[in-house]
Amino acid sequence: MADPEFSPEIRKALDSYAVPPLPTGFTDRLLARIEAGDTATAAPATGFASRFRRKGASGGGAWRRSSRIIGSVAFLSLATATAAAAGIFGNPVYVPGVSEVLAKTELVPSPRTTAPDKPVALATKAPDDAVEAAPTPPANGTEAVVGRIEQLREDPRFSNLTPRQKFVVARKQVRTMVRSGEATPQEARAAVRELVRNADPETKAQWREAAKARREARLERSGAVASDPAAAEPVTTATEEPEAAPISDELTVIANSNLSPEKIEALRERYRAASPAQRAEIRRALRERRAIRQQRRQ
Amino acid sequence: MSANLATRPVADSDDELMARIAARDHAAMRLAADRHAQSAWRIAYRMLGDQTEAEDVAQESLLRLWNHADRWLAGGPGIGAWLTKVATNQCLDRLRRKRFKSDEEVPELIDEAPLADAQMQAHETHATVKLCIEALPERQRAAVILTYYEETPNQPAAEILEMQLKAFESLLFRARSSLRDCVERKGVSGPRNA
Numbered sequence: 001m002a003d004p005e006f007s008p009e010i011r012k013a014l015d016s017y018a019v020p021p022l023p024t025g026f027t028d029r030l031l032a033r034i035e036a037g038d039t040a041t042a043a044p045a046t047g048f049a050s051r052f053r054r055k056g057a058s059g060g061g062a063w064r065r066s067s068r069i070i071g072s073v074a075f076l077s078l079a080t081a082t083a084a085a086a087g088i089f090g091n092p093v094y095v096p097g098v099s100e101v102l103a104k105t106e107l108v109p110s111p112r113t114t115a116p117d118k119p120v121a122l123a124t125k126a127p128d129d130a131v132e133a134a135p136t137p138p139a140n141g142t143e144a145v146v147g148r149i150e151q152l153r154e155d156p157r158f159s160n161l162t163p164r165q166k167f168v169v170a171r172k173q174v175r176t177m178v179r180s181g182e183a184t185p186q187e188a189r190a191a192v193r194e195l196v197r198n199a200d201p202e203t204k205a206q207w208r209e210a211a212k213a214r215r216e217a218r219l220e221r222s223g224a225v226a227s228d229p230a231a232a233e234p235v236t237t238a239t240e241e242p243e244a245a246p247i248s249d250e251l252t253v254i255a256n257s258n259l260s261p262e263k264i265e266a267l268r269e270r271y272r273a274a275s276p277a278q279r280a281e282i283r284r285a286l287r288e289r290r291a292i293r294q295q296r297r298q
Numbered sequence: 299m300s301a302n303l304a305t306r307p308v309a310d311s312d313d314e315l316m317a318r319i320a321a322r323d324h325a326a327m328r329l330a331a332d333r334h335a336q337s338a339w340r341i342a343y344r345m346l347g348d349q350t351e352a353e354d355v356a357q358e359s360l361l362r363l364w365n366h367a368d369r370w371l372a373g374g375p376g377i378g379a380w381l382t383k384v385a386t387n388q389c390l391d392r393l394r395r396k397r398f399k400s401d402e403e404v405p406e407l408i409d410e411a412p413l414a415d416a417q418m419q420a421h422e423t424h425a426t427v428k429l430c431i432e433a434l435p436e437r438q439r440a441a442v443i444l445t446y447y448e449e450t451p452n453q454p455a456a457e458i459l460e461m462q463l464k465a466f467e468s469l470l471f472r473a474r475s476s477l478r479d480c481v482e483r484k485g486v487s488g489p490r491n492a
Contacts (some may be wrong), residue, residue: 010478013486014446016420017427019340023353024337027331030357031324039361 143185145191148173163210189273218262313372320367331360334378337448344443345389347432355392359384375454382448384460386440393436393488423486430462430480445470 033039077275078098084091085102087096092099149170152158174192177183183191199207271282318326324491325331342355359381374380431439437459444455 006474006478010481010486013423013427013481014477017344017431017447018424019343020338020349022339022356025347026335026353026356027328030331030335030360031328033357033361034324034327039365041358041361041365086449207368 043298053115141177141187142191142194145177145183145188146194148177149191149195163206164214185272214262221260299390308339312378313370314366314374315377316370316372319364320370327360327364330363330377334381335360337378338381341382341385341448342389343429344447345386345439346392347428351392355385358388379454379458382444382450386458388442390440393439426484427481428488430477430484433480434473434476438469438476441466441470442473442477446474453478 001056036212037174081095082102083089084093086092092102151175152166152170163170174183174188178185178188196204267282272277274282315326315330319330338356338359339352342352343349346352346355362384363377363381431442434442440459441455444450444458445452450458452466452470453463455470456463459466459469461469
């Protein structure tokens with residue numbers, strides 16, 4: 001940066017600002033002070049190593065103030081986090097980084113990270129919200145399913161449901177248990193078989209009556225459709241050993257008719273309960289049905 | 299113009315002198331004062347514009363030399379440079395304290411003696427330049443005094459004020475511009491017999 005030049009006139013003027021000679025006796029006075037031991041000086045303006053003292057004078061003061069404030073806030077934050085992680089305010093709180101350091105020092109046990117609780121496998125509720133979630137089942141899947149169904153039966157709200165509603169609620173409960181891994185499908189089927197087997201004769205008679213009534217009602221609705229063994233069965237027998245012979249015939253028959261939702265549901269249940277060979281047969285029958293429909297459309 | 303003691307090459311005698319001062323040799327202290335007090339005095343006088351305060355600053359600077367002699371590092375820039383730095387910083391301290399303490403001007407010494415024409419003009423020029431220098435901000439004032447009157451090169455002057463060279467050059471540019479404008483505004487030309 002080129003300094004602005006001083007003109008000769010200004011130089012002359014500046015040079016005229018002469019300094020008088022050092023006052024006489026300056027050195028004597030200085031030495032007198034030294035000999036008298038009066039060598040105390042004011043607060044050091046600079047020492048041999050006071051490099052940073054002057055920095056603030058040209059605007060560094062604001063920076064220094066700001067850095068002090070920021071430093072104080074950072075220190076307080078760190079101190080608070082450390083205190084919280086150390087459990088000074090109660091139970092230790094997990095603070096990333098700080099908790100690990102404290103755990104390494106073995107002064108404070110590492111707090112558990114507050115992972116959200118695993119959602120409880122709530123039972124799928126009936127449309128009328130009739131059934132509550134069941135407590136934790138026993139280890140055995142079959143027993144768990146049986147236990148859940150018996151709990152349902154003990155629930156007065158369940159008792160007030162119609163047989164059909166009871167079936168829907170129970171089936172949803174069992175499905176939920178299967179999906180959540182509480183029971184395998186085989187265990188669920190075994191549990192249903194056990195429930196059917198252990199049912200009292202009166203209940204079995206009721207099931208039979210109900211199934212018969214449903215079958216008749218369905219026949220009335222759909223006209224003279226051929227016999228519907230699936231609908232004729234009691235609701236809870238859906239998972240019983242299916243009858244192998246009539247499935248394909250039945251499907252062939254129903255291929256020519258529109259299926260009601262109940263029939264579709266019954267077939268679905270039978271498909272689930274069927275053996276692999278039977279399932280293959282059902283799939284084949286369904287393919288044929290689909291082909292028939294396509295032919296009709298064409 | 300005064301000799302530049304601050305940039306005098308390091309003499310072995312400075313270190314020897316300091317060794318003797320550290321051993322509390324009064325004669326060595328006297329020698330150091332004779333050699334270097336003048337520079338501290340000049341700086342202080344021009345910075346503060348007051349004889350009494352300037353003498354205080356010069357004495358304080360030399361007493362600091364006495365007090366800190368045992369911590370002297372041999373091979374440094376020398377006693378002159380160190381005293382220049384100490385005196386400059388003391389002046390800045392005093393100016394800053396004065397600024398916060400009072401807005402009053404430093405009282406001028408009034409010379410009642412009748413003056414001849416030339417003397418009057420010289421006096422007027424002196425007073426105007428003094429006013430213009432005193433009107434400069436502290437650090438600008440120090441920059442001008444160190445570089446113009448003490449003929450200190452920019453780099454050592456920047457080190458004395460503990461600034462980066464570029465920042466110092468910028469400061470000096472502003473200082474010289476302000477000083478020139480002030481002197482020109484007041485219509486001062488050099489004394490007739492200068």
